[in-house]
Amino acid sequence: FIVEFVVHLYFAYRVWIISGRHWLMTSIICFFTISNLVIGICEYAYSIVEMTFSRISHGFTGDFATAALTCVIAADWTITGSLNITCAETAPNLDGREPTL
Numbered sequence: 001f002i003v004e005f006v007v008h009l010y011f012a013y014r015v016w017i018i019s020g021r022h023w024l025m026t027s028i029i030c031f032f033t034i035s036n037l038v039i040g041i042c043e044y045a046y047s048i049v050e051m052t053f054s055r056i057s058h059g060f061t062g063d064f065a066t067a068a069l070t071c072v073i074a075a076d077w078t079i080t081g082s083l084n085i086t087c088a089e090t091a092p093n094l095d096g097r098e099p100t101l
Contacts, residue, residue: 001036001037001039001040001041001044001068002037002040004033004036004037004040004072005033005034005036005037005040008029008032008033008036008075008079009030009033011029011079012026012029012030012033012079013026015029015079015082015083015086018083018086019082019086025078025082028078029075029078029079029082032071032072032074032075032078033071033075035067035071036068036071036072036075039064039067039068039071040068042064043064043065043068046064
C-alpha cells in the first residue's frame, strides 16, 4: 500500500500541473490516496493483532480490503477522468470538430 500511495501522489501532482494548478481534482485524488494508506495501515495492524489474539473474529479483514479497493478504484477513476477532461479542454482543434468527451 505504500507503493500505491507514492504512485497516486505522483499522479495527483501530474494532474495538478497539467490542469493548470486546479486544486479540486487534486484534492479528491489526495483524499482517496490518504484514505487508502490509512486503511492499509489499519489492516496491517489488525492482522498483527489477529495473529497475536486468536479469539478475534475473522470476518473483519474483508471489510478493510473492500474499503481499500474502493479507495484505489475511486482514485484511479478520478485521475483518468481529470486527465481526459484536461486533455479535451487543452487539445488543439485539428480537424475542426468539437471534442467528444
